[in-house]
Amino acid sequence: MMPTALKRLTSALLLALWSLAASGEETLHLHAESGTGQTPLVIGAALDLHQARPLLEDFHRRHPHLDITYRNLTTLELHQRFLDAPDAADVVLSSAMPWQYRLANDGHAQPLDSDIAHAWPAWARWRHELFAFTFEPIVMVVHRDFTERFGELESHGDLLERLADHPRALAGRVVTYDPQRSGAGYTYAIEESRLSPRYWDLVAVLGQARTALAETTGEMLEGLASGRYLVGYNLLGSYVRDAVADHPELTIVVPEDYALVVQRLAFIPRQAPHPEAARLFLDYLLGETGQRTIAERTQLGAVHPDLEGPGTAAALREKLGDALRPIALGPGLLATLDDLKREALLTRWQREFDREGPAFR
């Protein structure tokens, strides 16, 4: 029986583990053109500046009267700051889907009642309050050495097979998120466990192969680049694309049997100080212009149904079809945040991971 205070503490701890972005606050300030009536717009986000900058600059060019402050925080800081001061930000963007969903579910978001919002596909929004504006698959990163020694890796099934076949050769050469320490890793684990019961077999063979467990994407990418790891499992596609471009020996594999898709969620807080400016920004973000910028100048993946070509959800779907599994934007996300659920899942995960497989005996 856990007192509420303790529950809050663990919730915060769990959030602390969700560390996709680099820690520390990054701020971008785009000043309004002098002479025009200035309207401030404060965006609180968990989205790296180098991904957000093209979007913000394009938006500012179209609306120069806005005085934009963009704060990039870790998902934890963003969430905590929002709860501390729900009237500080005009727009909140984050990839921590369960937390964003929970805020909206609790009534912290205000509906966006524009034509663009109404045209937004139903699977990528919730109640006109919460909008998914990116499409980022969870991928595997494979080192050239792996392909040379064990052949092409194209799916979860392939990985399971290779790991089962070569547990000694691959021992310690695979890396993935530690679901105990990383919020993202935990979210992927719970979603994958819902997708397929074979996930637990995969966890078991990962355990048998003494898979390395990392806390951040950076840690995994560094190990992969240095050749310490041959396979990185469950990395967020949008973050690794740039790193892979610098390292030709690494390739990104979007698994063809199933690929989880994470989406960044945006909402306008109910107590937003400048809701008009916030609506402008969201309309831009969900409109064809903003989405085209996302497709062409970022790695985030555009959702807009009218856009096609590289960098869009449509292109990914064409390639992978039904294998893409966007994390459903629904009350199921609330289960992810349940403390007992987390405890139960992690216990099971650890048990499967620690299971001594027959391959070793």
Next chain:
Amino acid sequence: MKHGDSLYRRLLTWLLLPALILAGLMVVQAWLEARRTADRAFDRLLEAASLAIAEQVQWQDDRLWLDLPPAALEMLATDAEERVFYSLVDREGRFITGNAELPGDSRSSRESGDTLFFRNLEWQGLALRQGVRRSQLEDWRQSEPYEVRVAHSREGRDALARELLRGNLAYILVMAALTVTVLLLAIRAALAPLTRLRRAIRARDPRTLAPLELPLPRELAELRETLNDLLARMRRVRANQERFIGDASHQLRTPLAGLSAHAELALRHDDPQRWRDALVAMQATSARTARLAMQLLSLTRLDNPEYAPEFDELDLAAVARQAVRDHWAHCHRDGIDLGVEDPGSPATIRGVTWQLDEALGNLIDNARRYGARRITVRARAQPPALEVEDDGPGIPESRHLLVLRPFHRGQDDGEGSGLGLAIVDGIARTHGARLRLGEGTGGRGLIVSLTFPREDP
């Protein structure tokens, strides 16, 4: 005619008003029913979700344990994308897990035996429907009660209720339209005979007084009969008038023919003495004719129902004395004894002096004409009355009513016009007095009395 006085409108208002109130009540009832139905349907979701959660509650590591099935939460959200809340509390009401510390339900399951309660809940500014399931873990050693509380916002329910209401509303509207149409037609049909009656009256020849003949419903048939009665009365009045005009012209024609004959006769002679005789005769005839015309005029005036003279206070004794004074010389010349009897106390009534003078004049004149030698004019105080008594031949009782008719004469002597008593009768009616004819004292002669109503103090 004012619009508000239309029968059609009145009927329409009093029939439509209750119908509309009824329709309003039906709409309210339909809304309540739609809400109830929607709640019943959606409460099954709360029931299923709370059951799905309750099934996963276990006893583990000396505490309540829940492996929350995400599907249970998905179940609570329909297409309307409801907000979803859940919590698990232990026997002491302590919060074990959940995304919201939902309040419990105060209803006790001990009395009803229910383990599932639904209610509407206003929680942190959100309108929610909550389901609370009470259950317990049956273990070998102990039983552990717990409560699963689930809630979701009302959008789905409201949408379903609206949809159900829309269906009902369409039905109610069709019924209302039908009712209004039927009412309009019914009222129109019910009022149609009235229109027929109006047309029938309008289409009549304005000169005809024939009764109306057309089939009508009972209420209007009564109106038609009343109308026919009126017409019958008018027919009688017109017959009287026609007869009066005929008589009057006959009466006027005779003296005029006399005048013409006298003049013609005189013109044949050259003798001035003859001319003079003719002129004397003509003067007498024209005086009589003038008097006849005067009498006709006053009779016509008295018979006019529109005629309302102005009444003054007057003393009957004074009227009687004046009459005797006016006629005494005339009678004295003929050797008739004209006298007056005074009551000694004033007999005051409201009346028109010149009319009473005329009445007494006519009565004295009549008595004189029919050979009375002694005429007495009498005024009485209790009750106020005027009497004229003579010792002439009198009128037998069988002819009392007949002599009151215009142009009826007691005997043909060529002198009287036959209008005297008719005029007296008219004056009596104008004053509301009773005219009575009776035998004189000693069984001879005639007493004509006018008894006036006692004046109200």
